[in-house]
Amino acid sequence: MSADATNPQELTVGHLPEGAEVQQNIGQRRRTGRIWQGIFLASIVFSLLALLTLILDVANDAFGLVATESSVDVAEVTGGRELSALSQAELVTIIEANTSGRVQARLNREQPLAERSQEDLVGVIEIEVLKSSLVGVWPLWESLTQRPAIEAAVAEKNPRAQIVWRSWINPDFLTSPMSSVALNAGLRTAILGTLWVTILTALFAIPIGVFAAIYLEEYADQRTWYNKAIQTNINNLAGVPSIIYGMLGLAIFVRVFEPFTSGAIFGAGSGGDGTLNGRTVIAAAFTMALLILPIIIIASQEAIRAVPNSLRQGSYGLGATKWQTVQNIVLPQALPGILTGVILSISRAAGETAPLILVGASTFIVSDPSGPFSKFTVVPIQIYNWTSRPEQEFKDVAAAAIIVLLVLILIFNTSAVLLRNYFRSKRVSL
Amino acid sequence: MTTYDIDPANANAIEARDMSIYYGTFKAVNKVSLAVEKNKITALIGPSGCGKSTVLRSFNRMNDLVPTARTEGEILFRGKNLYASDVDPVEVRRRIGMVFQKANPFPKSIYENIAYGPRINGWKGSKAEMDELVERSIRGAALWDDVKDKLQQSGLSLSGGQQQRLCIARALATQPEVILMDEPCSALDPISTLKIEELMFELRQRYTLIIVTHNMQQAARASDYTAFFLMNQERAGELVEYASTQTIFQNPKDERTEQYISGRFG
Numbered sequence: 091m092s093a094d095a096t097n098p099q100e101l102t103v104g105h106l107p108e109g110a111e112v113q114q115n116i117g118q119r120r121r122t123g124r125i126w127q128g129i130f131l132a133s134i135v136f137s138l139l140a141l142l143t144l145i146l147d148v149a150n151d152a153f154g155l156v157a158t159e160s161s162v163d164v165a166e167v168t169g170g171r172e173l174s175a176l177s178q179a180e181l182v183t184i185i186e187a188n189t190s191g192r193v194q195a196r197l198n199r200e201q202p203l204a205e206r207s208q209e210d211l212v213g214v215i216e217i218e219v220l221k222s223s224l225v226g227v228w229p230l231w232e233s234l235t236q237r238p239a240i241e242a243a244v245a246e247k248n249p250r251a252q253i254v255w256r257s258w259i260n261p262d263f264l265t266s267p268m269s270s271v272a273l274n275a276g277l278r279t280a281i282l283g284t285l286w287v288t289i290l291t292a293l294f295a296i297p298i299g300v301f302a303a304i305y306l307e308e309y310a311d312q313r314t315w316y317n318k319a320i321q322t323n324i325n326n327l328a329g330v331p332s333i334i335y336g337m338l339g340l341a342i343f344v345r346v347f348e349p350f351t352s353g354a355i356f357g358a359g360s361g362g363d364g365t366l367n368g369r370t371v372i373a374a375a376f377t378m379a380l381l382i383l384p385i386i387i388i389a390s391q392e393a394i395r396a397v398p399n400s401l402r403q404g405s406y407g408l409g410a411t412k413w414q415t416v417q418n419i420v421l422p423q424a425l426p427g428i429l430t431g432v433i434l435s436i437s438r439a440a441g442e443t444a445p446l447i448l449v450g451a452s453t454f455i456v457s458d459p460s461g462p463f464s465k466f467t468v469v470p471i472q473i474y475n476w477t478s479r480p481e482q483e484f485k486d487v488a489a490a491a492i493i494v495l496l497v498l499i500l501i502f503n504t505s506a507v508l509l510r511n512y513f514r515s516k517r518v519s520l
Numbered sequence: 521m522t523t524y525d526i527d528p529a530n531a532n533a534i535e536a537r538d539m540s541i542y543y544g545t546f547k548a549v550n551k552v553s554l555a556v557e558k559n560k561i562t563a564l565i566g567p568s569g570c571g572k573s574t575v576l577r578s579f580n581r582m583n584d585l586v587p588t589a590r591t592e593g594e595i596l597f598r599g600k601n602l603y604a605s606d607v608d609p610v611e612v613r614r615r616i617g618m619v620f621q622k623a624n625p626f627p628k629s630i631y632e633n634i635a636y637g638p639r640i641n642g643w644k645g646s647k648a649e650m651d652e653l654v655e656r657s658i659r660g661a662a663l664w665d666d667v668k669d670k671l672q673q674s675g676l677s678l679s680g681g682q683q684q685r686l687c688i689a690r691a692l693a694t695q696p697e698v699i700l701m702d703e704p705c706s707a708l709d710p711i712s713t714l715k716i717e718e719l720m721f722e723l724r725q726r727y728t729l730i731i732v733t734h735n736m737q738q739a740a741r742a743s744d745y746t747a748f749f750l751m752n753q754e755r756a757g758e759l760v761e762y763a764s765t766q767t768i769f770q771n772p773k774d775e776r777t778e779q780y781i782s783g784r785f786g
Contacts, residue, residue, distance in 0.1 A: 311587060313587065398624070400620060400622060400624035401624055401626060401627075403582070403585070403618075403620060403624065404620065404624040404625075404626065404687070404690075405626070405636075405640075406582065406585060406613060407580070407582065407613055407617065407618035407620070407691070408613065408614070408617070408636065408637035408640065408641075408690065408691070408694055409610050409611065409612075409613040409614030409637065409640065409641050409694060410610070410640045411610055411640075414640045418636065418640070419626060422627075423627060
């Protein structure tokens with residue numbers, strides 16, 4: 091070491107800005123920073139605009155004016171009075187007088203007529219007695235801005251038609267089964283199907299995924315070639331298109347394991363909602379479980395890896411075995427992270443469509459799924475199905491279903507955040 | 521071979537014989553022989569990378585946790601080789617406790633931090649007895665007055681020095697004979713350091729302490745014996761000189777020890 095290396099006065103390699111140069115240099119650096127900040131802000135604005143467009147587009151279809159026309163005149167069945175002015179008992183009499191025994195039996199099975207509310211009965215009369223049918227639907231924007239033109243057009247073509255505001259998403263939409271009539275179409279079978287498939291998927295995928303992650307992080311010797319190969323493959327599987335999983339599910343769970351997935355070996359499958367083939371809730375759940383397994387494993391591995399090694403050392407240093415350390419120190423600490431990964435992957439499964447088309451979700455079923463061996467449909471399949479129909483009113487029904495699906499996924503994600511926060515606060519205070 | 525001025529009449533708590541430690545093919549420690557006297561504080565000093573931490577961690581088989589680590593030679597504890605095939609490292613670590621460089625209390629309550637060690641080691645007793653054990657362990661680490669009113673609070677709510685004493689209390693709860701300390705004060709302020717050093721002198725009455733330190737003043741004032749380590753040409757750590765602390769710091773036999781002590785390298 092020479093003496094001049096320690097003396098700054100002797101350094102003559104290049105030079106740092108001095109005097110007026112300093113201001114200029116700092117201004118330049120700050121401008122560069124502001125440009126990048128602008129780019130980051132623009133990205134956020136762009137994302138928000140895209141999201142807003144999506145929401146507006148869906149809302150535009152989910153609400154709006156509809157024109158309905160009855161094939162039977164109200165005055166004929168009520169004797170000239172308004173439906174809303176009639177009492178509950180009078181409404182029941184009208185229904186019993188104007189519908190067939192089969193229709194009454196079906197209505198009574200859903201809920202006895204005598205126990206129904208006045209508004210409910212009015213709705214029943216509109217559909218079953220007056221046989222209202224749609225003659226036109228308009229999106230929200232048009233309904234708001236061009237109402238006179240719409241009214242004029244309807245008055246000219248269908249003088250008897252009524253124009254009313256309709257929210258396609260309403261309590262009936264959530265509780266009615268499917269229907270080929272847009273006004274009656276409901277999402278109940280699809281919501282139940284989504285719940286069945288998602289819950290069974292979670293039951294299969296969560297334990298297997300979390301246990302596999304524990305093995306890979308805490309037990310496997312990560313230096314061996316086979317464990318490296320397993321790790322690489324899991325990472326790759328997380329990126330495989332979901333339709334490939336659908337093909338796998340079709341080949342394995344629907345075809346090869348048909349006696350099991352159809353429930354035949356358990357004596358199930360011949361009932362009202364059974365299928366006698368492998369296109370059942372359980373085949374779909376197995377397929378979805380395979381699809382989200384890599385995601386759960388990777389998320390759990392990262393959560394486990396984030397536990398400081400010093401905690402493991404502290405536990406071993408007291409004479410803990412490996413499992414005692416994992417159970418008492420690592421897992422409680424990793425739990426919030428594991429939960430976040432798990433629930434996000436579950437909401438992915440709830441919104442996934444492509445593999446279920448291949449596995450054979452039904453596009454039209456009226457009966458609710460009643461167990462793992464039922465045929466089924468799910469909300470995204472119904473959305474896909476409705477949007478592919480030519481009539482505008484089914485696009486509106488689909489928009490309502492999209493809102494339901496978004497709310498379902500929002501509920502999943504919110505519960506993920508709440509659960510994580512709960513365990514995080516518990517972890518610190520325990 | 522070096523001769524060491526250890527009093528032969530006093531039984532040794534733990535003794536390394538020709539111990540070499542490898543990480544894969546790299547030899548980190550070369551043929552270290554070190555007899556540690558009972559109820560004394562022995563400091564391991566030396567420049568970075570001289571293998572003193574590796575030696576310390578081999579005393580309770582913490583090196584076993586590194587998959588590539590391999591140990592040759594033997595370490596005698598209660599007359600038995602710790603590395604014999606029939607010895608379970610889990611039992612070794614219960615009897616030879618460890619305190620780490622950075623305080624690492626578990627993210628549990630202060631009470632649970634202490635109770636964890638006995639519980640995982642199959643402790644049997646009533647709730648009242650556990651309360652007693654927890655209190656005694658915390659008192660042993662001179663922490664009772666600081667935490668007696670907040671045993672249910674998180675161990676992480678304590679200050680750095682208190683956390684380190686909590687880790688010492690945690691080690692005491694499994695009733696070890698030897699306590700290993702790996703630079704226990706390197707992350708602490710001078711006041712906290714002083715408290716830990718005072719605590720070490722108290723602990724000496726019941727336990728044998730081995731401490732790794734970078735701080736030569738600490739070794740000089742807070743230990744009975746000092747072992748000086750240095751890398752050889754193959755970068756493997758070797759024991760250069762081992763004697764009473766007084767001898768090492770005032771009258772070292774080896775020239776390299778003298779140079780290191782006087783701050784000429786390292």
